[in-house]
Amino acid sequence: MDFEQRGKQLRVLEGVDLEVYEGEFLCLLGPSGCGKSTLLNCAAGFIAPTSGRVSIDGRPVTKPDPRRVFVFQEYGIFPWASVWDNVALGLRRLPKKEQHAIIQRTIDMVGLTGFEKSYPMELSGGMKQRVEVARALAVSPDVIFMDEPFGALDSLTRLSMRSEIIRIWQQERKTILFVTHDVDESVQLADRVVVMSSRPGRIVDVVEIEARHPRNQSSPEYTRIKTRLFEKLGVSASI
Amino acid sequence: MSALPFVFAALGILCLLFAPGRTRTFVYPVGVSLLGLAAWQATCEFAAPTAFPTPGQTLAAMQQLIASDRLWGDMTASLYRVTWGFFIAAAVGIPLGLVVGWSTRAFKALNPVVQGLRPISPIAWIPIAILWFGIGDGAGVFLIFLSSFFPITVGTTAAVQNISLVHQRSAMNFGLSRLELFRRVVLPAAMPQIITSLRIALGVAWLVIVAAEMVGMSSGLGYLVNDARNMGSRYDLVVATMLVIGAIGIVIDLLICQLQKFDEVRWGYVKR
Numbered sequence: 001m002d003f004e005q006r007g008k009q010l011r012v013l014e015g016v017d018l019e020v021y022e023g024e025f026l027c028l029l030g031p032s033g034c035g036k037s038t039l040l041n042c043a044a045g046f047i048a049p050t051s052g053r054v055s056i057d058g059r060p061v062t063k064p065d066p067r068r069v070f071v072f073q074e075y076g077i078f079p080w081a082s083v084w085d086n087v088a089l090g091l092r093r094l095p096k097k098e099q100h101a102i103i104q105r106t107i108d109m110v111g112l113t114g115f116e117k118s119y120p121m122e123l124s125g126g127m128k129q130r131v132e133v134a135r136a137l138a139v140s141p142d143v144i145f146m147d148e149p150f151g152a153l154d155s156l157t158r159l160s161m162r163s164e165i166i167r168i169w170q171q172e173r174k175t176i177l178f179v180t181h182d183v184d185e186s187v188q189l190a191d192r193v194v195v196m197s198s199r200p201g202r203i204v205d206v207v208e209i210e211a212r213h214p215r216n217q218s219s220p221e222y223t224r225i226k227t228r229l230f231e232k233l234g235v236s237a238s239i
Numbered sequence: 240m241s242a243l244p245f246v247f248a249a250l251g252i253l254c255l256l257f258a259p260g261r262t263r264t265f266v267y268p269v270g271v272s273l274l275g276l277a278a279w280q281a282t283c284e285f286a287a288p289t290a291f292p293t294p295g296q297t298l299a300a301m302q303q304l305i306a307s308d309r310l311w312g313d314m315t316a317s318l319y320r321v322t323w324g325f326f327i328a329a330a331v332g333i334p335l336g337l338v339v340g341w342s343t344r345a346f347k348a349l350n351p352v353v354q355g356l357r358p359i360s361p362i363a364w365i366p367i368a369i370l371w372f373g374i375g376d377g378a379g380v381f382l383i384f385l386s387s388f389f390p391i392t393v394g395t396t397a398a399v400q401n402i403s404l405v406h407q408r409s410a411m412n413f414g415l416s417r418l419e420l421f422r423r424v425v426l427p428a429a430m431p432q433i434i435t436s437l438r439i440a441l442g443v444a445w446l447v448i449v450a451a452e453m454v455g456m457s458s459g460l461g462y463l464v465n466d467a468r469n470m471g472s473r474y475d476l477v478v479a480t481m482l483v484i485g486a487i488g489i490v491i492d493l494l495i496c497q498l499q500k501f502d503e504v505r506w507g508y509v510k511r
Binding site (some may be wrong): 046064065066068075077079081082089090092120121 | 403408412413423424428430502506509
């Protein structure tokens with residue numbers, strides 16, 4: 001994937017060949033600027049790769065589609081609409097009664113019961129991200145793309161949001177493509193971790209994690225995987 | 240020097256020092272105004288008696304104005320011109336700004352024209368306005384239209400162009416049609432900035448109408464200011480009229496600020 005910047009071609013991604021399985025939780029792990037967000041945007045259909053192609057279920061991806069919902073890091077939901085109206089965005093074509101049932105169920109699922117009429121500026125960062133996840137879930141997509149969705153939150157909220165997303169994933173069994181630069185996050189969440197290097201972005205390795213949820217952070221298995229990921233990233237884990 | 244400046248100053252300082260928390264929004268400006276009054280009164284007593292009317296003389300003139308027939312007629316004339324000119328400018332400027340902001344082609348075609356006409360002061364348009372509409376309300380409305388149109392259009396264009404990419408992508412992700420995109424994303428996202436440009440335009444309109452009436456009309460508050468000076472150097476009436484102009488300006492601004500209180504736009508005025 002090449003971008004043009006100040007007249008020069010900037011190669012952001014090279015030789016990326018990846019297959020994602022249905023229902024799996026896949027993490028793209030890499031340092032900032034390694035192209036993982038670009039890869040995610042290509043997969044979602046927001047930008048087209050300069051060479052190569054993206055296909056889902058055999059069909060090529062050329063533009064964004066409600067069956068593949070993107071969750072942004074921040075400012076994704078609309079500040080001018082209430083929580084209810086935000087979650088309703090993808091459901092606007094359905095009859096009112098059906099909409100009502102789905103929206104309420106989704107809001108309950110992300111733990112925002114009681115905040116239906118609130119506006120985003122009245123909510124904390126974590127709550128706003130829950131709204132965005134709710135908005136994505138409401139349309140029951142095939143794939144959910146998450147671009148460092150918890151990156152703007154404080155570390156405690158991040159931990160609880162990770163538990164939430166695993167809980168929701170286990171319940172709904174969606175395919176999730178999750179971008180992060182946090183090694184812990186990838187080990188805690190993913191079935192498979194795709195490690196990427198930067199400039200140009202390449203896939204260094206794919207690490208499978210078979211441990212079941214909830215995953216214990218102090219187990220030797222966890223530490224082993226984490227060390228391996230740090231190695232692959234070329235980063236020392238000791239400070 | 241009389242005791243009056245000291246009385247005003249003392250009252251002002253009392254207001255500023257002892258206003259309880261909840262009343263400060265109202266009492267602090269009153270305190271500052273009282274200090275201003277003190278300075279005004281003191282300056283008048285030191286300077287020549289004909290340099291500027293005292294607060295007392297101005298108050299008497301204000302009472303005279305209110306009692307007379309002229310004030311209401313002139314107030315209505317000015318407000319009428321501003322209201323019509325402003326609303327027509329908004330009705331034309333907001334849609335035009337939305338189009339120019341959204342369509343790159345429209346922007347390339349029309350923005351240079353807008354930017355070229357914008358710097359021409361509405362006051363410079365007065366001779367043309369009188370030529371086309373004669374001396375009267377028509378010319379006034381036209382001038383206010385001109386003075387409001389540009390801030391509204393430019394502000395709306397900027398508002399649309401500033402819509403975040405993330406919002407646009409979310410909209411595309413959920414399969415919004417162009418019309419839905421406009422109604423659910425473009426318009427609401429641009430609205431806070433549009434309201435701000437309306438507020439600015441209204442402030443400018445009020446400035447312009449007074450100036451226009453001083454130069455080229457035969458009624459209105461601006462005309463009243465000139466008239467007061469012409470009929471025997473009644474500077475007390477001049478200052479009293481100026482105060483009325485200022486007061487109406489505050490009221491108009493407060494009214495339009497009410498638009499900012501709706502939930503759908505409040506987010507635009509909050510610090511992130």
